[in-house]
Amino acid sequence: MKMNSKMSDSTYIAGTCNIGQKEIRRRQFVAGVGLFFSAISLLTMISTSAPRGARLGIFIPLMVAAVGYVQSRSKFCLAYGFAGTFNFGKLGDLSRVSDASDKAADRATALKILGKSFMLALIATVVVIALPF
Numbered sequence: 001m002k003m004n005s006k007m008s009d010s011t012y013i014a015g016t017c018n019i020g021q022k023e024i025r026r027r028q029f030v031a032g033v034g035l036f037f038s039a040i041s042l043l044t045m046i047s048t049s050a051p052r053g054a055r056l057g058i059f060i061p062l063m064v065a066a067v068g069y070v071q072s073r074s075k076f077c078l079a080y081g082f083a084g085t086f087n088f089g090k091l092g093d094l095s096r097v098s099d100a101s102d103k104a105a106d107r108a109t110a111l112k113i114l115g116k117s118f119m120l121a122l123i124a125t126v127v128v129i130a131l132p133f
Helices: 021-047 052-074 078-083 100-130
Strands: none
Touching: 021 052, 021 100, 052 100, 078 100
């Protein structure tokens, strides 16, 4: 069943949507911070001709960027999914998920988001390691 995007922006849907617009903006900010630190790390590695092994360190800021990006696009917070909470109000104003099957659906989605984020960060890290500098 397809939900319209307006509804999913303001309504908890187990395994699908657990954050509202303010929380989504927070995830977008996190993605931007991760991207900024990834770019600074890459520029530093290039300017210092960092050895390939040292380039593995870029995985951390890339993972931050990927987690923020995937969460914002998914309208789903993986930490809230693991904790059994959701938020569509003020930042930090959490509500509890009471239904066990809803909690299970949220945890499954949180694991998927973590997996997607890991793969994005891993692919980008492999690219940085392969760069000829």
